[in-house]
Amino acid sequence: MSDIKILALSGSSRAGSYNTTLLQTAARIVPKGVDLDIYSGLEKLPFYSDELDGELLHPEAGRLRAAVAAADGVLLAVPEYNYSLTALLKNALDWASRPAGRHVFLGKPTAIIGASSSILGTVRAQLHTRDVLHALQADVVPRPEVLVTQAAHKIANGQLSDETARALLAEVLENLVRKIEHKRILAKVAQDRAS
Numbered sequence: 001m002s003d004i005k006i007l008a009l010s011g012s013s014r015a016g017s018y019n020t021t022l023l024q025t026a027a028r029i030v031p032k033g034v035d036l037d038i039y040s041g042l043e044k045l046p047f048y049s050d051e052l053d054g055e056l057l058h059p060e061a062g063r064l065r066a067a068v069a070a071a072d073g074v075l076l077a078v079p080e081y082n083y084s085l086t087a088l089l090k091n092a093l094d095w096a097s098r099p100a101g102r103h104v105f106l107g108k109p110t111a112i113i114g115a116s117s118s119i120l121g122t123v124r125a126q127l128h129t130r131d132v133l134h135a136l137q138a139d140v141v142p143r144p145e146v147l148v149t150q151a152a153h154k155i156a157n158g159q160l161s162d163e164t165a166r167a168l169l170a171e172v173l174e175n176l177v178r179k180i181e182h183k184r185i186l187a188k189v190a191q192d193r194a195s
């Protein structure tokens, strides 16, 4: 399948972030015909407030919503802060979750990956992110879980060197693409039936 666009969001704005490096690796190994763009500027989003939403929508929120809407699927790289996802990523998901009931994550094929320096490799942050995506009614890729543990041993100089992690990353990308293709087929069937 060609012409598939994946938007990638990193929960870290840190220079040298392990999670952003995972996304950069993902962009290099996506299946043929797939484009993966890494969103930049999540840190420019203000904290979510009703007063910045609606008619007076903050431009950065509009930019994020448009990018998610234009993508066939989303890949989230989830660092772990204090056993959960980072405020940076949670804030982005909060912005993307409005307007309620007709927001851009409804049914959106979405995969979660993560890296941390600990031996648990962001498992708690990823579980919390799954809960948030459940609230958003995103269509989440269930497996494989990509938990890059002890990242300092596996990521250096902008490269993910661990072969097992690379294989899992490739597999989760394939599953995300399969979900996108499946969704397209269902939409085509529904369209054919309606016409």
Ligand SMILES: Cc1cc2nc3c(=O)[nH]c(=O)nc-3n(C[C@H](O)[C@H](O)[C@H](O)COP(=O)(O)O)c2cc1C
Residues within 6 Å of the ligand: 012, 013, 014, 016, 017, 018, 019, 020, 079, 080, 081, 082, 083, 084, 115, 116, 117, 118, 119, 120, 121, 122
């Ligand atoms: C405020 C803060 C809290 C953290 N809490 C956790 C944690 O609960 N579990 C964990 O595995 N690592 C924790 N870490 C370590 C980060 O996961 C680690 O720094 C990781 O590299 C951050 O992702 P990044 O490299 O993509 O920026 C914490 C780091 C910070 C700054």
